[in-house]
Amino acid sequence: MGSRARSEAAGSDAASSGRVPVRIAHISDLHHDGSPTRRAAIAEALSEVLRVEPDAVVVSGDLTDDGSRDCFAEVTELLAPLEGTPTIVVPGNRDVRQCLPEGRPAGQLRRAVRSMREVDAHDLVVGDAPSPLEFARWFGAANLVHRTDRLVVVGIDTNRSVPRRVLASAREAFLAAPAGAMRVLVQHHPLLPVPDKKLAGGDITRNAGDLIELAVEAGVDVICSGHHHRSHVASIHWEGTHVQLSMAPMLAVSSDRKHRGYHLIEQVPGGTRIQAIRTDLPAPAPAAGPSHAVR
Numbered sequence: 395m396g397s398r399a400r401s402e403a404a405g406s407d408a409a410s411s412g413r414v415p416v417r418i419a420h421i422s423d424l425h426h427d428g429s430p431t432r433r434a435a436i437a438e439a440l441s442e443v444l445r446v447e448p449d450a451v452v453v454s455g456d457l458t459d460d461g462s463r464d465c466f467a468e469v470t471e472l473l474a475p476l477e478g479t480p481t482i483v484v485p486g487n488r489d490v491r492q493c494l495p496e497g498r499p500a501g502q503l504r505r506a507v508r509s510m511r512e513v514d515a516h517d518l519v520v521g522d523a524p525s526p527l528e529f530a531r532w533f534g535a536a537n538l539v540h541r542t543d544r545l546v547v548v549g550i551d552t553n554r555s556v557p558r559r560v561l562a563s564a565r566e567a568f569l570a571a572p573a574g575a576m577r578v579l580v581q582h583h584p585l586l587p588v589p590d591k592k593l594a595g596g597d598i599t600r601n602a603g604d605l606i607e608l609a610v611e612a613g614v615d616v617i618c619s620g621h622h623h624r625s626h627v628a629s630i631h632w633e634g635t636h637v638q639l640s641m642a643p644m645l646a647v648s649s650d651r652k653h654r655g656y657h658l659i660e661q662v663p664g665g666t667r668i669q670a671i672r673t674d675l676p677a678p679a680p681a682a683g684p685s686h687a688v689r
């Protein structure tokens with residue numbers, strides 16, 4: 395069943411069954427640099443995110459500015475309030491700048507915060523050596539699945555061309571999703587450019603076509619990405635199916651040209667709604683930006 399038909403069924407299922415629709419907070423590009431200013435901004439933004447009581451939080455990479463152990467340690471502490479909310483994290487290009495010393499036993503790389511990410515996860519690349527990156531010390535696998543009866547999220551590391559076996563495992567996970575469950579793919583690199591950002595090499599997912607093919611074939615509802623540091627929502631239509639692209643801004647950093655905030659993704663009757671929430675406005679509560687197209 396295509397995404398369109400399946401998502402419409404998901405929306406109406408949730409509405410007619412009395413089941414509470416899924417609500418996801420999509421955050422990205424925290425870029426923690428170790429400074430007290432950035433630390434305070436991230437903490438404040440995360441408390442705003444939690445106020446909307448999401449069913450899950452997806453973090454599409456660049457949690458740190460430089461991939462250093464100190465920044466990972468601090469950002470892990472900053473994410474601690476999310477404990478209890480399934481949190482799916484993938485690495486961004488900034489997060490993979492520093493590697494662990496070679497020969498480190500794999501078992502020692504998996505650490506405490508792994509348990510807070512999900513309730514039913516497994517590595518997509520079962521049997522593979524774990525990532526040699528500092529990221530793995532704090533967050534475990536860079537490719538993972540989170541699955542409940544209402545939601546399937548697959549996180550993929552796009553810092554390299556996504557291997558065929560990972561694409562196949564992701565496809566399998568989505569196709570096995572329970573009827574009516576929302577299907578979400580999370581990756582750092584976007585699949586499309588945005589109008590107001592000049593692209594540099596490596597800004598777009600290397601094998602973007604493979605990811606788009608996976609999404610349309612496996613009925614993915616939303617692909618969440620970061621890296622552009624701008625809030626954009628787009629759609630890909632293909633042979634009667636359609637996939638929404640949620641490209642989130644930086645969570646806690648803004649400038650004259652860039653707003654900070656996050657995206658709220660919700661099942662609504664008839665589809666999925668993605669809403670840009672700005673956290674840089676002088677309002678007592680998060681202010682909603684333009685509501686992006688549902689369908």
Ligand SMILES: [Fe+2]
Binds near residue numbers: 456486487488582
């Ligand atoms: Fe990035």
